[in-house]
Amino acid sequence: MTTRNKVAFAATGLAVATGALLFGVTSAQAANTTPSPSSTTATECHGPAASLSAEQCASFQTDMKAARDGVFTKYGLTPPTGDGPQGRGHKGAGHGPDLSSLSADQQAAFKTDMEAVHAQRDAVLTKYGITPPADGQGREAIREQVSKLSTEQQAALKADMQTVRDARDAVFAKYGITAPAKGGPGA
DSSP, X not given: OOHHHHHHHHHHHHHHHHHHHHHHHHHHHHHOOOOOOOSTGGGOOOGGGTTSOHXXXXXXXXXXHHHHHHHHXXXXXXXXXXXXXXXXXXXXXXXXXXXXXXXXXXXHHHHHHHHHHHHHHHHHHHHTTOOOOOTTOOTHHHHHHHHTSOHHHHHHHXXXXXXXXXXXXXXHHHTTOOOOOTTSTTO
């Protein structure tokens, strides 16, 4: 077989594989019977997907959930479901707590209490010359800034932030909500 024939067969094989892949994705999307999210917040994409239209975002979220569920299933685990902290769409650096068990007044009070904790956190960060994260941002927004601090400053920041975490945990306990685990979302 000549090199020319090999190249022709390889190009044909690549075209067939690409067509099959595209047909499979299109068929999978067409066969998807999962209803698209009805609320506008459920179809808001963030991060790299923020520029997608609402329709594209809903499709993107469905595809990402299917991919995530496939990984769980591959390892014999049950994928998260529902609107709990592990079952809802990503809304930034951390998922908020499940406040569904609280009344509307309690939810409002919880949010007010947490705003005070966030103000305390921002004051600690500002003390060390760190720009506090904007809404929807998490640790990633400050990680680089913290890395520029000396070892002593980082240790002092960690100690000061423990006070903030204690205040946060007290707010969670006040409302009977489990505080995020250390290192977990919202921690």
